[in-house]
Amino acid sequence: MILDGVWDHLVSHIVGKDIAKEMWDALSTLYQGTSEQQKMYLEEKLRCVRMQKGEGIDPFLTKIQEIRGHLVDVGPTPQPTELVQLALNNVSKEWQLFVQSILGRDTLPRWDKMWWVDL
DSSP, X not given: OTGGGSOXXXXXXXXXXXXXXXXXXXXXXXXXXXXXXXXXXXXXXXHHOOOOTTOOHHHHHHHHHHHHHHHHHHSOOOOHHHHHHHHHHTOOGGGHHHHHHHHTSSSOOOGGGGGGOOO
């Protein structure tokens, strides 16, 4: 039952556990770690976020924003300019025109304006 409700990226943490209590304990340990552990996990997740082929810009930026929101709960968050740079460096090839239009400007847009950039 627990396996059915677990996201794919978490399955590896509970594979091999024979009873539900062991699975629950493994997931609890993962999510109830120290703030420093959570911060490190979320920072790594933010560094590894990539736009998938066929994904739109809004869902991609929303993923970054969600991770940033979780980071707010455990400590200092990345600077908005870092988020803009991260997003621009990790879009799929389909969105290179979008990236080039932003990089051609004198200054990068603010993070909160990334959704409203005119091509």
